[in-house]
Amino acid sequence: MRFVFKTSYAQDLGLFRDGVQRNWYLALLVGVAVLPVLVPAYVGDVSLVFIYGLCGLSLMVLAGYTGLVSLGHAAFLGIGSYAHVYVTQDLGLPWLAGVIAATVIAAAAGVIVGVPALRMTGVYLTIATLAFALIIQEVFARWDAVTGGLKGKAVSKPVIFGVSFAGDNAFYFLCLVVLAAGLWLTANLLRSPTGRAWVAIRDSEIAAQSMGVNLAVYKTMAFAYSAGLMGIAGALFAHKIGFLAQDIFSVLLSIQFLLMVVVGGLGSLHGAIFGAVFVAMLPVMISQARDALPAMLSQPFTLFGKAAGDTVFLALDRFVKQPGLEPGIFGLILVLFILFEPLGIYGRWLKLRVYFSLFPLYKAATFRRQKAYMRSERLR
Amino acid sequence: MGCIYGLVALGFVLIYKATELVNFAQGDLLMLGAFVCYMFVIWYGVGYWAAFALAIAIVALFGAALDASVLRRVIGQPQFAVVMLTIGLGAIFRAFASMTWGSEIYTLPTPFSAKATRVGGVTISHEYVSIIVGTVILCAVLYAFFTYTRVGVAMQAASQNQLAAYYMGIPVKRMFSLIWAISAGVAAIAGVLLAPVSLIDINLGFIGLKAFAAAVLGGFGSIPGSLVGGITIGLIELFAGAYLPHGFKDVAAYVVLLAVLAIRPQGMFGTVGRKKV
Known part of the structure; x- marks a missing residue:
């Protein structure tokens, strides 16, 4: 685990924690700047x-x-x-x-x-x-x-x-x-x-x-x-x-x-x-999955004959082309995040980082959230 | 129309009163109720009253299952988490409905359809009468339930302090499931009553937004307040449609909501207290 030893107030006032962090952000900026060349589509x-x-x-x-x-x-x-x-x-x-x-x-x-x-x-x-x-x-x-x-x-x-x-x-x-x-x-x-x-x-x-x-x-x-x-x-x-x-x-x-x-x-x-x-x-991604998934998932069923594969393909195709699917997926993701990772993607990333920097000593309790059983919003 | 707002608002208030959660998926439960009833009547040819009862039972069971499987996990987390969770659930319900029943618009035939009574020169169609009668009965039953039965009082206790209620021997988890069942059942009733008047489609749930206005106007957490609020919102909409320029009808409810929140956030019948640190 890296520990920044501060010797002047300027270090406290800086936008970045240390040179390494600043360089990472610079690298990110460069990466984003060349992105149009890499993936023009x-x-x-x-x-x-x-x-x-x-x-x-x-x-x-x-x-x-x-x-x-x-x-x-x-x-x-x-x-x-x-x-x-x-x-x-x-x-x-x-x-x-x-x-x-x-x-x-x-x-x-x-x-x-x-x-x-x-x-x-x-x-x-x-x-x-x-x-x-x-x-x-x-x-x-x-x-x-x-x-x-x-x-x-x-x-x-x-x-x-x-x-x-x-x-x-x-x-x-x-x-x-x-x-x-x-x-x-x-x-x-x-x-x-x-x-x-x-x-x-x-x-x-x-x-x-x-x-x-x-x-x-x-x-x-x-x-x-x-x-x-x-x-x-x-x-x-x-x-x-x-x-x-x-x-x-x-x-x-x-x-x-x-x-x-x-x-x-x-x-x-x-x-x-x-x-x-x-x-x-x-x-x-959903629209790409829409095109790719039916063909991919129906592939194993062709082992049982072409008719079976075609049936599964058509059923899946009809399922993923449903217009209401997209908001439903958004809702599902929202629910799953609230239930399983209330801290979001950044929280997951933080946990991963702490896990590796403390490697054998990581405790799940580090990020356990305190629960309040009397949270009366009426009395505020 | 006002009674329907009142009924949906009643669902909000019930859950809020008992669990202090705000259920943004209430309108979507209403939609599910209407669809389930429609499915039984049209697809399976069940009689209207049987389908009505079945719809209430199914949606109520669904509400209880929802609480047991999903919402129980977020108890003790910030209220915001619950709001997001129910918004997500609502989106899932809508997607489910559009996949199961399609995005067409349906009508539900009822025993009251196309019948009307003349009372002193005013013609009232039976569909509206059914809504009003249903609302009044339901409201009275629920009010009595919360005030006079042991379970009802236990629910109120559980809402005020979950831990203390638990120590007093109240099965808090079961209470919460029960209240979700009741609330979902109320939503289903509202949905079935609303179905003949407004048509059934997957966006029926957006009526929930206006019901919010009703619930807030009546003061969140007050059962009679939610009904009075609902009827008031219904009347305001009616008059706004009649006397104000085009377009005001749709936003009148929200304008009232904002005004109420800014001037008297506790609503007409609500109570406020200060938090102790």
Whole structure:
């Protein structure tokens, strides 16, 4: 096990624990930078991963670090998307102005939700954000002048300072830069007093309050920051999907975002990214499995004759082509994660790492979670 | 319509009251109830009342099994885990329903269909009467159950402090399974009653979202409150559809929900306390 011996305060203040860690992240950055060359077919999917990564980051700040679980983040994404498209296309302002407008408007919406949310705790907040998202979705559908209503709205390719980002690769790097900037900003914010205050609120509101954390200010700030990030993600998302329709920003998308932070691992920035990779790539994998699985699984049955193999193939084929399958798989994964790995992918990775670094001395009890049998949310 | 919201809200409230969990899959249980009843009536030709009873029994058993197999594991974990779990379960139920029964829209014939009574110049169709009567009976039975029977009181005790209730000799696990069965049964009843009025399809469960508004309006954890809340939401929707511009009908419930949460989070009949550290 490596132990970093600190000899100066600069080491404590650094973003990375030590040189080795920094080099690993640099290697990751290089790896991501050459990815379009290695797998050109998946560039579009990976840029979606980056955008989802931003969304995951945003929800992670709110749900994972401040403990405010929101089921309405698709609404903020939608606000960002529509604001960006309206400002750049209908008003004809430059791209950057669109992104700034998207961020500011989404953050303002976050404050509007955040202020009444101060009086609510736990599940009430989740329900309130859900209601907010449903109202906003209806607004998207009705406000024809800005959103194009039910007809939807086509989105042009991004052009920044005269440079076109129309190509897949160019857009990929645009998303990468924005995500890296967002990660850097968030990581630094979480190390600052603001981030500490958020974590304190998550762990115990009353304890945080007695330590002098102003709940109203910090909760509203968390909402505004989270919604602002979502707004930026929305601007990119609009370009990515190329056509805005109000039914994209549904409750199901919000649930997917929540799935992202839960599957990734609540309370870690790594988790947000892991979750984004998982959620964005899962539909791709499902669609590939859809084509490959029936042939593969029916192979052994051909031993009993061609007819048996064909029957199994047809049955499997019909099964995997069911339209309702995908949300079902999402739900199943969610349930399995909550039951068996509440810490998510990042938690699993952490356990693996601890296992190997402590090799013969690892104890399962290291990560056992304390259970509380009197968790009355009524009395809070 | 308001009564249906009330019934679904009742399901939320029952589970919340007894286990302090919020079941986001309640609407999907309702959908399952409606589908099971439909299956018995149309596919197997069972009579309406028998199918009704079968649907309630099956969905209630299913609810108890769900508790025993899945939800019991998350007891003691943060409430958020349960919310996510039930959302996931709801998605699975919808996928299951669309695979079993297809994504078409069905209608359920009932003994009340296309019959109406005239009361003083107002025509009321029997389907709506059945909903109202069913709701009133169910509500009275449940209220009596929670207030006057030993099991009902034991359930309330288990909800307030699981450990203390366990020490007092209350079989907490069995209580929880029972309450899930009751709640799932209520959802099935709501589903079957709703089926003739609204059509059966896999998205029937989204009515659960509006029922949330009802439950919150009445104050989570209050049985009469959930019914009053449900009826209020139903009326508000009706009036919003009649007097406000197009589009307000669908969001009226949520606007009310937000307003209630912002102004009086404990709802009309709820109680709040402060947490001791």
